[in-house]
Amino acid sequence: xxxxxxxxxxxxxxxxxxxxxxxxxxxxxxxxxxxxxxxxxxxxxxxxxxxxxxxxxxxxxxxxxxxxxxxxxxxxxxxxxxxxxxxxxxxxxxxxxxxxxxxxxxxxxxxxxxxxxxxxxxxxxxxxxxxxxxxxxxxxxxxxxxxxxxxxxxxxxxxxxxxxxxxxxxxxxxxxxxxxxxxxxxxxxxxxxxxxxxxxxxxxxxxxxxxxxxxxxxxxxxxxxxxxxxx
Amino acid sequence: xxxxxxxxxxxxxxxxxxxxxxxxxxxxxxxxxxxxxxxxxxxxxxxxxxxxxxxxxxxxxxxxxxxxxxxxxxxxxxxxxxxxxxxxxxxxxxxxxxxxxxxxxxxxxxxxxxxxxxxxxxxxxxxxxxxxxxxxxxxxxxxxxxxxxxxxxxxxxxxxxxxxxxxxxxxxxxxxxxxxxxxxxxxxxxxxxxxxxxxxxxxxxxxxxxxxxxxxxxxxxxxxxxxxxxx
DNA sequence: GCTCGATTTGACCATTTGGTCAGGTTTTTC
DNA sequence: GAAAAACCTGACCAAATGGTCAAATCGAGC
Numbered sequence: 001x002x003x004x005x006x007x008x009x010x011x012x013x014x015x016x017x018x019x020x021x022x023x024x025x026x027x028x029x030x031x032x033x034x035x036x037x038x039x040x041x042x043x044x045x046x047x048x049x050x051x052x053x054x055x056x057x058x059x060x061x062x063x064x065x066x067x068x069x070x071x072x073x074x075x076x077x078x079x080x081x082x083x084x085x086x087x088x089x090x091x092x093x094x095x096x097x098x099x100x101x102x103x104x105x106x107x108x109x110x111x112x113x114x115x116x117x118x119x120x121x122x123x124x125x126x127x128x129x130x131x132x133x134x135x136x137x138x139x140x141x142x143x144x145x146x147x148x149x150x151x152x153x154x155x156x157x158x159x160x161x162x163x164x165x166x167x168x169x170x171x172x173x174x175x176x177x178x179x180x181x182x183x184x185x186x187x188x189x190x191x192x193x194x195x196x197x198x199x200x201x202x203x204x205x206x207x208x209x210x211x212x213x214x215x216x217x218x219x220x221x222x223x224x225x226x227x228x229x230x231x
Numbered sequence: 232x233x234x235x236x237x238x239x240x241x242x243x244x245x246x247x248x249x250x251x252x253x254x255x256x257x258x259x260x261x262x263x264x265x266x267x268x269x270x271x272x273x274x275x276x277x278x279x280x281x282x283x284x285x286x287x288x289x290x291x292x293x294x295x296x297x298x299x300x301x302x303x304x305x306x307x308x309x310x311x312x313x314x315x316x317x318x319x320x321x322x323x324x325x326x327x328x329x330x331x332x333x334x335x336x337x338x339x340x341x342x343x344x345x346x347x348x349x350x351x352x353x354x355x356x357x358x359x360x361x362x363x364x365x366x367x368x369x370x371x372x373x374x375x376x377x378x379x380x381x382x383x384x385x386x387x388x389x390x391x392x393x394x395x396x397x398x399x400x401x402x403x404x405x406x407x408x409x410x411x412x413x414x415x416x417x418x419x420x421x422x423x424x425x426x427x428x429x430x431x432x433x434x435x436x437x438x439x440x441x442x443x444x445x446x447x448x449x450x451x452x453x454x455x456x457x458x459x460x461x462x
Numbered sequence: 463g464c465t466c467g468a469t470t471t472g473a474c475c476a477t478t479t480g481g482t483c484a485g486g487t488t489t490t491t492c
Numbered sequence: 493g494a495a496a497a498a499c500c501t502g503a504c505c506a507a508a509t510g511g512t513c514a515a516a517t518c519g520a521g522c
Contacts (some may be wrong), residue, residue: 001513030349034266048471048495110348117341119406127410135411152442158428165400166393176352179358180366197389202435211383211438268479281501283483
């Protein structure tokens with residue numbers, strides 16, 4: 001984010017902060033704020049604890065930086081929601097992006113989950129400003145889709161929660177998913193199937209497509225001769 | 232659970248253990264395992280810390296008891312899945328029950344989420360036995376529904392994950408939901424609408440009903456003249 | 463190759479916290 | 493009603509942990 005202000009940071013400082021933040025995200029995700037110790041983070045980053053405190057004066061300051069980083073990723077994904085006016089395209093892009101983030105960035109999602117679970121002591125202001133605004137404007141978009149007859153009438157808030165819950169589940173609960181998958185992480189093919197299942201159920205669930213046809217069928221008259229690939 | 236073995240517990244012991252477990256569930260949910268202190272739990276339960284350790288020798292033993300209690304509630308809900316052979320009835324009952332638990336028992340769900348987030352250090356064996364078995368057998372049920380043409384072909388695992396994620400979201404992320412609801416918890420009416428939205432989207436999403444008709448329409452020919460109440 | 467700020471780190475400290483214990487009080491049992 | 497068992501608790505301890513600090517080292521400009 002904001003890559004333009006590498007103000008005065010020396011290369012050494014930049015590299016050390018990067019390594020510390022990476023280690024911190026992992027440790028905070030695995031252990032929560034209280035469960036994480038600055039000693040663990042320093043070890044993971046390969047530096048002495050005192051050196052960590054040279055760059056980040058307190059554990060809380062470090063945590064805040066980690067959470068802000070994650071929130072920026074979240075916002076980045078949020079933009080894909082606006083890629084199209086068509087609900088099928090927009091939701092497919094958004095859900096797909098959120099699923100990708102859950103796969104490639106599970107630690108961040110877990111830190112976020114931990115934070116909300118504990119009543120957002122650090123990010124409450126983000127929830128009440130940025131997140132609330134974003135949500136309100138997307139609710140308006142969804143309501144227009146409903147008014148235009150593009151999707152079935154559903155409460156947009158609860159639709160959004162469903163999307164968030166389902167996509168983030170693949171990051172936050174990946175340990176449970178892996179265990180139920182025989183102790184192995186979902187492979188690329190499995191994950192792609194999961195993604196298509198999520199997209200398919202939601203789009204069909206709001207009447208944007210017919211069930212289980214891969215998400216390509218627009219909602220028209222119920223006898224529309226879709227390009228049904230069959231079973 | 233197992234109400235038959237109040238073996239030798241005095242009334243005093245029973246009451247104190249109950250109060251401690253209740254306090255522990257709240258504190259563990261709010262603060263996680265490491266974030267919770269036995270002092271906090273003892274305070275919440277209204278007893279001195281040393282007394283808490285008289286009943287539960289270690290913090291971990293207390294935590295284990297809390298998690299086991301939660302798992303039993305989860306299993307209880309799981310039974311509603313088998314109330315009917317019909318997917319609409321079975322899934323409606325199951326989702327409804329899980330939503331009710333999220334509303335009435337959010338602390339338990341949060342403890343569970345915390346545990347999975349941290350790779351299930353305490354309940355890994357449950358995941359690999361009871362949960363795995365339960366899941367496998369319900370996957371078989373769903374596969375039969377698909378084979379019988381009662382629902383569209385979807386991967387049963389990912390359908391189950393979607394149900395778990397969405398229903399538990401209303402407990403685990405209730406702070407975020409409350410914030411986006413103007414800082415107030417969802418009222419009974421709102422929660423009921425959320426529940427119906429979840430049920431409606433999932434049932435329509437797998438082709439068990441038509442979209443947004445309230446979940447009463449069986450899956451027949453796409454021109455079935457359902458008792459459509461809406462627009 | 464010298465200077466001065468940036469960086470590194472082992473040693474250290476105050477606080478927190480899980481858990482213990484000895485001695486006291488209450489309840490149960492006979 | 494007294495002995496035994498169960499229960500209660502203030503005081504205490506050892507370990508862990510967030511954070512400090514002074515001394516040492518490094519690096520870039522001159």
